[in-house]
Each structure stands twice: as structure tokens, then as C-alpha cells.
Amino acid sequence: MTKKDLVEELKPLFYPRSVAIVGASKSLVKIGTMTLMSIVVGGFEGGIYPVNRKGGRILGKKAYSDFKSLPDDADLLIVCVPAVAVPEVLQDGIDAGIGAAVIISSGFGEVGAEGKKLEDEVVKIARDGGIRFVGPNCMGICSSPVKLHALMNMMIPKPGGVSFVSQSGTLGTVNMLVASNHGIGFNKFVSSGNEADLRAEDLLEYFAKDEDTELCLSFIEGLREGRRFFNVSKEATTRKPFIMLKAGATEQGAKAANSHTGSLAGSYQINSAALRQAGVLMATTGTEMLELLKAFSLLPLPDGKRVGIVTPGGGAGVLAADACGKVGLEVPTLSKGLIDEMNEYLPPFWSHGNPVDITASGGIGGSGGADFSALTDSLDILMRSGEVDSAICMGVSFSDMMDSVLDNFPDNFKNMLGPMTAAIAPIEKKFNDKLVEIKEKYGKPIVLMGVHESVPKSALELEKNGIILYSEPEIAAYALSKMAWYSDYLKANNGGK
């Protein structure tokens, strides 16, 4: 099968004209009904055709009593009936002209030999009928370009450029939801389930070729075709970033993965080192995956590993430098000329080096400017100098923190301090605006490190403008190091793209 074929072949899966769904009913707690609701709420603009022998209306949609009465444009079939009924439903769908299917139903290979036989039967029907399918035993799919969201747990993501294939339905959908809340948009999502037909390898190949996909993402436990996955990955990474969360990295995890995906006969653990050589951005935890997604979705790619650190306090600077050191980033010594230039803007006791520590006197009420201008001035000079490729800067979100402190204060003190803390918010806003300006001017990534666990309201606004606030310097450094690494990879393999 040539590559052009796959893109063409999966068109009814990701760009269907209309969707037929079997297994939805008047009962809300059924997986089929919840999937249908997800399709309806998601805003799919083609026809939505529940198939239910009782007819009538389900969630406001006309239900068709059998496949024969389906309109002609139904080209994607979603199956949520009990396992034993799946072969017949699939055959009926094929006979009615559907071009692809998503089989959400469970009770196949994952439950033993009997189920495996049923699964083989389903595969044969699909092959004979000339269609491809996702599943069985999966949570569904999404395709934002046509607003199709067929997910049994209804976790509809924000639309965008990320396409995601996940071998775990729960972890996949939940992480997609969390990422969505951070403003990351998804283009396509597939919970690949038992992968009786379409495998992660196929979907990755499709995403790599798909013009609507800007970034590939996968959660993988095991693969049948490791060599092919490697080749497809290598192809993908020269076109767009490919982030992969791989479970089973340790002996303990591999043992557990083997038990979980044991039904995938012949599955084997993939070689992380080889994938890294193929340019894959390997995450080892859900947090790492999310942070890479944010970084690659929101930040410009840095040109190299040199990081400038800007802070109004030495402790945070040391932690940030440590964090850079741990992941192989450089915290370069600044040139004499650059230090001289900074002397003109900074309070006398600044660190005279990198980290650029403007000391507490650079903050509110300090000699360095009541508006944190010493922080943004030094950041501007650093970025202009060409001596660093990216910057980690201490975030300024004291008003949120003070609000949380004052929460526990008696009213009289709260009232006394209210105006003071209220006065800080516009100063912080100005600081954030200035950061965005600097980022636009030099096109280099700027990330902020917070000192407070919770994400202040201002952070989401900053993220929209391409600046990320990380809760601690380790995560900021991790994200920058992976970006610098990918930038190098592209240069080596793509002539800089």
C-alpha cells in the first residue's frame, strides 16, 4: 500500500460527510448514548444518524431502524454494541456503503482467546469489505477540522494543530483535556484500543502526511511493527515535531506493559535511544509530555543551548542555573561589553554575570525601578546581545500571592492593605506586556519561572502571547533543552528546515 493510499483511505475516518452510530438509545448511561452526545455537543456539521431498531428520536436526532434506510452520505460508522453483535453490525454497515469504522465496543482480544476469535472475524469482514477501522476496545476519535468528536467519555478538546494517537484511552483523553485547558488545540485524536486493524504506526504515518496536523503526539506501550514505527517516526520528525510518551521504560514497567498489552501477540518494547536518534521528543512522564506540548505549541524554536537567566533574587537564580546544568543547557559567562552595557541600567549590586540577579532592590520600591523595569531592561539587553538563545526570567505575580495571604487576615487589615496590593496588579500587567514586546522583537523563547504553585490568572494571558510561566525552573529548563535539541536535529537533518 503506498503512502498516498493511506491518506485517501482514512478520509472517511477523519473527514466523513456523515456519521452513523449504533448502540445509542434513550438510556443515558450507555456508552453509545454518551458517544452520540459527544458528537452532537461537539458540533459535527454533517449528518448524524443513530441506528436503533426502535426508531424514534435519540438526543433530538432521527433514529434509523436499520442500515437499509440510512442516507447515502453515511461514510463513517461508530460501533458501541456488545462484542458478539459487532461482526453483523459491521457487515451491515459495509453493505450500506460506509467507508471506515470506529469500534468502541470491548470484549475482544483483551479478554482472551474467545474474544480474539471474534476480533479476527471483525478484521476479516473489514478486509473483505475494503474498509479500515479503529479499535475495538477504544474510547473513540476526534477530528477538529470537521468538528467530529466521537468520544465515549465526552472529553472534547480545544481545536488546533496537535494530532494524537494514544494506546491508553483514559490517559489519552484526560491528558488531552488537561492540555486543552492550557490552550493547546488538537487536530485529530485516536484512542487506538486493541489495534486490530489500524495501528499507532499507521496513524502516525497519516499524521505526518496530514496537512492539517502541525505536531504529532503519541502515548505508546508496545508496538507490533517496531521497525516500521521507527521509519515512520524518522519521516515525521523532519516535517513536524513528534512528542512521544513511552510507558514501560523500566524492567518493572515493561513487565506491567507486557501484561497489559499481552493480547498484542508479537508486541515488543521499542528502543528509546533509536527513536531519539530519529528525532523523536521522548517524554517519560505525563507532566513532561504536557510541558513539551506547551513549549512546542507556544514558543519560537531557540537557535541553541545558551540560556540567560534574569532574577530579582539569588536563590531562584541558583535553582535555575542548576536546572539548566542538569539538562545540558549552557548558562554562558557574559562578555565584558555586555556587563558594561547592563551597568548603565541595573542597580549597583547586581550580580555582574549570568544569572543576572538584579537583587531585591530591583523590585517594587527598590532602586532598580518600582515597576520591575530593571528585570525587563536586562532581559532586553540580553536578548539583543546575541550571547544567549533563550531566557528564563523570574515571573512577577505578587498580587495573586498577596491576595492568598490576605485571605486569612481580619477584615480591618484586609481593607488597609487592599489598595496597596491592588496597585501592584497594573505594574505586573505592564511588566508582562513588556515581556511580550521583547519576545516579538527578538523571536527567541522567553519562559518565566514562578515561585508559587498555583498558576496566576495572568499566566494564561501570557501563554496566548507565546510566553510560558512554569511553576519551577526545572520544568522551564527541561522544555528549553528539548527545543534546543530539536533545533539542532533539524539543522543536522534538514539543512535548518
Add this chain to the structure above:
Amino acid sequence: MTKKDLVEELKPLFYPRSVAIVGASKSLVKIGTMTLMSIVVGGFEGGIYPVNRKGGRILGKKAYSDFKSLPDDADLLIVCVPAVAVPEVLQDGIDAGIGAAVIISSGFGEVGAEGKKLEDEVVKIARDGGIRFVGPNCMGICSSPVKLHALMNMMIPKPGGVSFVSQSGTLGTVNMLVASNHGIGFNKFVSSGNEADLRAEDLLEYFAKDEDTELCLSFIEGLREGRRFFNVSKEATTRKPFIMLKAGATEQGAKAANSHTGSLAGSYQINSAALRQAGVLMATTGTEMLELLKAFSLLPLPDGKRVGIVTPGGGAGVLAADACGKVGLEVPTLSKGLIDEMNEYLPPFWSHGNPVDITASGGIGGSGGADFSALTDSLDILMRSGEVDSAICMGVSFSDMMDSVLDNFPDNFKNMLGPMTAAIAPIEKKFNDKLVEIKEKYGKPIVLMGVHESVPKSALELEKNGIILYSEPEIAAYALSKMAWYSDYLKANNGGK
């Protein structure tokens, strides 16, 4: 100086009868005024005596125009005046009979040679006057047993058993606030600043001996007396857990730390490996520090490294097993007898091993019990078996997640699904109650892993009952591994305590 002396000597610092403060005025934005407000709001029950030559009242407290008119019981002096005025103020305080001081004022060793001279002068006055002091250039101290909270940024913590010395005022206070919000209580806190007199070594020695302190915590960038710190640490760890966040662990960080704490002539980097040998729980990030604090404050100490994993989905089980593998925990194979016992309670397709994966059929609506009883049954059997020392279990907080999903749904669907999601909450409550019951019954740590970034409301309730919900399995495994390690350390060095 013998050890008994130090405890006696620091009594006026941590258990003062009354507090005099210089540098507070009618102006709210002054550090002295904010520190005074922190003392007042904190509820200190001894006398609070502002010293201000204008007299009158400040924040409702009578201000004394000079030291001579101070009541006799003022034994702790808080100094917030400009650096040049500090020597005279300290001398006046000593003449008036104060027994200890906290010098918050900055402009000393940290700003160069001139400041260092002033600092030396202050040290001489204190030595000659026979008192000890904290600072200068610090953010203040807390002592919960007497409700004393003298902090310039007013970040008053929850009271409890943790005593904390931090060489960074900002990182120290902010982390204390974040930990407080997680229900961790603090006994004493010292922002040690320039450590002109009292050093981290001294304060750690005090905390180790202090009967009110249950757990020692420190944030350290550099030390003058590394050998003494090591000895004091070794002494502390046989009595209570000692958690340390050490900055400057890498070459880059050490360079930055040297610049930050350069004023500490003779400071040098401490040897992490040696401290680990002394039983110190070394954290390398703020998150690790917070997670260790939570674990050691809230969980029972496990007897060893064997972890049982219980999950309703294979993907999470693999990630948890991986996480255990990475930090050296064991995920032991279960005995034939234990598997047979579990067969009686679990759905047929469970994993028959560790991780105990009850599969999705064990969840709501599944054959394993509509109330997640398959999860709690297997956890109970595991804990009783003696084959594991602790457990990581998948948390159940779907109602919070569904609420966030429904937020984006149109009202008609929201109303349709509301009763369904509302029905889940009491089931989750029952599940959580059962977990607490199991934890009480066997006295072994149980931690939950979440699949959702945000902490559900139910988590804080669980924490109060000694069960922690971690946002991902890596953090759960990290915390358990450190507890198992400390448990081993105590056995080897204390005869099991």
C-alpha cells in the same frame, strides 16, 4: 558552647515574653510596618511594643518613643531600620535588656566591603552584649508555639511540627505558604539572611534538640561550617526526619550560588553524598521538597520497598510500575496463594499479577462492582498479605473531571447529565472512606495517583486522613522511595528506633 546552652540561649528568640520592633510607622509600605502587621495578625499573645520616636499608636499598638520607656519583659528585638542605624538600635536594645534579635534590615555584607564593615560592627555589639541574632538581610522568623510571626511579607503559615531554616527568604516563605495550603503545619521558621551570627548549622542543631519540632527542613545554598553541618545533620536524622533542598548541585548552579552567597567568605559547597549517608532526605527541586514534606508529615513510614499497584486501567499501571522502577522500589510478583485469594473478588480478566489491574470492567457499571469495590477489595487483600509494604492506587475522582467537561456543554445537555454525575460523588466518597479504613487497619502508607492535573476537593479531605493523592505516579513513587530509604536508615542506625 555546649548543646544545652544553645537551646537556652535561643529561648528569647523562639519563646519571647514580649517583642519590641523598630522601623514600624504609620506608613503601610514600610517593611517594619508590614512585619508589625504580621506579628499582630499572627496573634502573638505577649506584649507587642513598637519603638518610634513619634510615639502615638501604630496598627492599634502603643508606640514607645525610646528604649528606656520599654516594659521590662521585652526580650526579643526586631530591627527594620536602615542599615546605618542598626548598630545604635541594637546597642540600645541590649542596654534595655533584650535577649535576642532579628535584623531584617538589608545593606550589609551582601552589598560589598562597606556593608561588611557595618555587619562586623553589629556582630561585635551582639557578642559584647551576650545576645544571639538572626540576619541581617533576612525576611524574619516564626515560632508557632507562641504564635509569633515576624515576617516582612506576612506569609503566616499553618501551625504544626515542621521547623525550617532557609537561606533564601523568598523561596523559603513562599514554599512555606504553599505547604501550609496543603495542610502542613510549621513550628518554627527562620530566614537566615547573611548569617552574620546565627547560621543554618546553629538553627538545625536547635531544631534537632527542640521538643516542639517533629521534622527539620532547610534550603541551603552554601555553608561556612560544612563539617559541623554534617555532624549536626547526623545527630538530627536519628531523632526526626530532616529534609534538605540544596541549591548549587551542578557546575552552573554552584557558579551562580557562589555569586549569590559570595559574601559568605569561606563558604563552600556541601557534599550531597555525605549528607545522604548521614540520613538527610535530599530534595533537588521545590516540588520534591514539598512532596517529601507531605509524605513525612502525613503518611506512616513503610517497612520496606515493596509496592503493590492497584488500578482500573493498564496504562496507569504501567506508568506506576515504571515510576517505581526508576526510583528503586520493588513491584514484587504476587504469590500463587494471594492470586487465588484475589480471584474470588476480582472480575475474571484482572491482570493476575502486580500491578493488580482490575480492568475497566471493575469501574462504574462494570462487572467488578458499581462502587469500585474491586479496587478496594484488592487493596485490602494486598495490604493484609504482607507481600507489600505500601500501595499506589489509582484515585477515583471522576465527578470533578466530569464537572469540568460539562462546563463547556450547552445547558440542555448539562441538565440531562447533571443527575448522573451527581450520583457518582457519593460513590467516590464511599471509596475514599474505605481507603482510610484500610490504611488505619494495616498502618501502611497508601498513596493515590491521579490522572487529572488539578487536585479534586476530596483530596484535601483525604490528606487530613493520612492518604495523599499525587497528580502523577512518578511523584508518588518518589515519595514512597524516600520513606522506604529513611525507614531502612533508622533500622540500621537506631535499631529500628
